[in-house]
Amino acid sequence: MSKEIRSRASLVCSRCHERKVRCDLISQTGGNCSNCQREGRHCSIHAGSRKRKAAAIAPIAGPENASVPTVNMAPSLLSDVSPAPSESRTTHTTPITVADRRGYFGDQSVMSFSLDARASDDGTGGILTTSDVNAILALTRAAALPSEALSRALADAYFKEMFARVPVIDVSELEDAQSSPLLRLSVYFAGSMMRRPKDYPSGASPKHFFAKIKTLLALDVEKNVFVVLKTLCLLGSWSWRSPQQATLDCPWQWAGMAGRLAIQLGLHRDSTYAATSRDGTNRRIWWYLVNNDVLQSACYGRPSMLRFKEFDVRLPESYDFVNPGVDASFFCTFTRLCSIISSISALANPRHDVATEDISKQLDSILQWIKEVPEELVLFDATGNRKPYNRMANELHGFYLVALILVYLLPGSHRQSPNLRTSVIVAASCQSALLQEILYRDEISYLLPIYGWVILVATIPRLFASAMFPDLSAVFAEELDIGRRILRQMSDNYPSAALVLAKIDRLQQDRQASRLMQSSITGCGVVQDTDRQGDSLWSDVRLLFPFPETFSPCISLLRNLGLSGPTIVVGETAEAAAEAAAEPRRATGTVGDIPWQADWSDFSLDDMETFVSFFPPEGAWPV
Incomplete structure (x- = not known):
């Protein structure tokens, strides 16, 4: 009688491999095997060289770039960017620690006492197995990325035309060859918004990317909660249905999800930022969400979800940006204007007339704001001559008016x-x-x-x-x-x-x-x-x-x-x-x-x- 051959797992974590113990990482959708869950550790995947393992994790070529297995970003705004896989397996995400994923509890809550780090990373999975997730990804091509040339063009469109208003992702995040498909698709989605509808390449419209992003979010393949937050921010800037429809696919809902997730991460408390190296990015994310909430509340006449009296985050400054410049000046100045618009909205009670003194205060705030607009965003010089055209300056003054x-x-x-x-x-x-x-x-x-x-x-x-x-x-x-x-x-x-x-x-x-x-x-x-x-x-x-x-x-x-x-x-x-x-x-x-x-x-x-x-x-x- 021949000896029974014990099957090997095609996916194991490094710690279990070193200890020569059985690892069930492949059957866990939470990103951690049972052994690491019990010890409160975060799994790191063992990179073996067996052929059967390589076949199990090989990327699936998407129809957008079947002949281009990798996306090698040529020099543009994304200089020296390493190649990115055309489609990543479901377990690959941007590295993140247990502390990064811990939910925020206020000091006044009894839940804040004796927090157990292990409880913050229980690794419990959903109803879908890894095989189920892989099958859905193979069917929908949700993780497939565009061709090299199109990826570069869409990323440039985001960083050149949209970043100043929604500065939630930095160029350096795409330079990492291991950056997640969700992060890249979110940038390409934002870039596609800046194109004229008739110029959309095949399979590269905002709706196309939106469907992919929704699929990845539903499958919960991205374990880096900050990547998810950035994705929700970008989704909150797009509207493809009529505002008269009550639907989950609208900026009001996506921005609301982003705002609640940001609060869950403690981004509404300034003390949170001192404990992370991402303080500049996180601060920009928070204030983008506040700006978005202020404008949508005024637009739709709905209650504000992020009320100024309930957070203490300082206003953004140019040094919160990796490369301070006109984009940074615009966002910081625009944020101050949105704060004024929020105070105007607070007075809008139709059953009570606004006192003359309150009107004067609002006009004084607006006057002070226009006096402090940075020189690079001023429309006219001291002699009254029109300065070179800058669309961001036009948009900024449009909101001011x-x-x-x-x-x-x-x-x-x-x-x-x-x-x-x-x-x-x-x-x-x-x-x-x-x-x-x-x-x-x-x-x-x-x-x-x-x-x-x-x-x-x-x-x-x-x-x-x-x-x-x-x-x-x-x-x-x-x-x-x-x-x-x-x-x-x-x-x-x-x-x-x-x-x-x-x-x-x-x-x-x-x-x-x-x-x-x-x-x-x-x-x-x-x-x-x-x-x-x-x-x-x-x-x-x-x-x-x-x-x-x-x-x-x-x-x-x-x-x-x-x-x-x-x-x-x-x-x-x-x-x-x-x-x-x-x-x-x-x-x-x-x-x-x-x-x-x-x-x-x-x-x-x-x-x-x-x-x-x-x-x-x-x-x-x-x-």
Whole structure:
């Protein structure tokens, strides 16, 4: 009788191999064998040389690069990058320690007492075996990477065009030949967002990469939780469904998952950063999530998930970047602006008017911000000459101008200020000039989905500006057309842009809707107009626009603002101003239960009256 041959495991950890004990790593989906789990250790795979082992872990060539077994990144932004496998086996992930994977417990929680490191790395697997996972990967090709040339192009697109806004992955992370497929696919996904839809190579659209990433996340093949966090951050910047749909495949959900995972890792506490060498990257990740949350909350009119009072992380600085430069300056400056927008949002209670003092504080914060914009992101030099075009500077100032408009749209008596009313019209016009420069340079594909909301906010004062300045009606019409052209291009990538475009078109077609809503606004009554006599409170609004008059046709409207005595609106005589000041009118500063945010659910296409009531009725605009 022949002796029974004992089968060898095709995958074992180094520790079990050295000790000559049986290893069940191949049957564990948690990344650790049972022996290492009991000892609280992290498995490192034994790299043997047997042929049967090599065959078991050989990469599966994907259809995208069947003839190119490896991705060798040629010099570009990714200089000296080592080859990356076209598809990695399921057990390969970026190295990470037990401490890196430990969940955060607050000091006030009883769960924080006597933490056991072994409990943080129990290695329990899911219902799928390694064989199941490999079979799914072979069927879906989820871990297959694009060709060398396409990989390089997509990575360059992310680092050149998107990194400044979503700086969660560094170039050095792709230089590692062993970097995980999920990390690489996430970068390629982000890079594909920066391409025009008609230019997508076969199998390289955002949806294509999105499907692969979702598969890898569902299979839980990536054990480096920070790689997962970075992936969720990038997914949170993309929108491929209409915001009117309640779905898990939307930036609101992905960013929410990323935010909760970041809190689970303790990134909301500044003390966490001192214990890691990744403090700069982690800080950028946290503040990107905060910025994203601020803008999405304002856009959708939903509660904020990352509230400033609940974290103590210092603001990002240039030294948090590996290579400080314009990208670092943009992100740090933009983060400070988002903090201001968050404070504006906190005042947006439609049932209570905002006090004049609070409006002044917000305007002071905005004014201080514009004074501190780094020189490399300033639009004009000291002599008023336009500096060389920089799209990031245009985007930055576009959000700044939106912040000004949002302050005005807060409920309160300040809405009756001719100075503030004029300033938001000027802000909308300046934003149109910035967008026009981006449009003419064919760079609309680089705008993220949130810019559809930016255009919508700037459209609000522009739609009703003709009643205040009829001589500029042609200018306002041209600016509306610029916004439409941009939204039409963006809608090829993002359905949310098509929704914004439909709302704007519906509004302009129904110019009478605002008059119909005048009688339904709560709090309206006959009051004495004192705004023209006391408008000197907002006399410094001209300082909010450090631009020459040649930048926008509407900047000249600021000339007469801030004069002593009653403010004279451009286009009316002193006699007319005096008559208007003495004549009682209906107050429209309080908008009752109508929310100030551009809440998509409230502003549905089937109920445009609700959307129109967001604006002051046309009769409230002085003519």
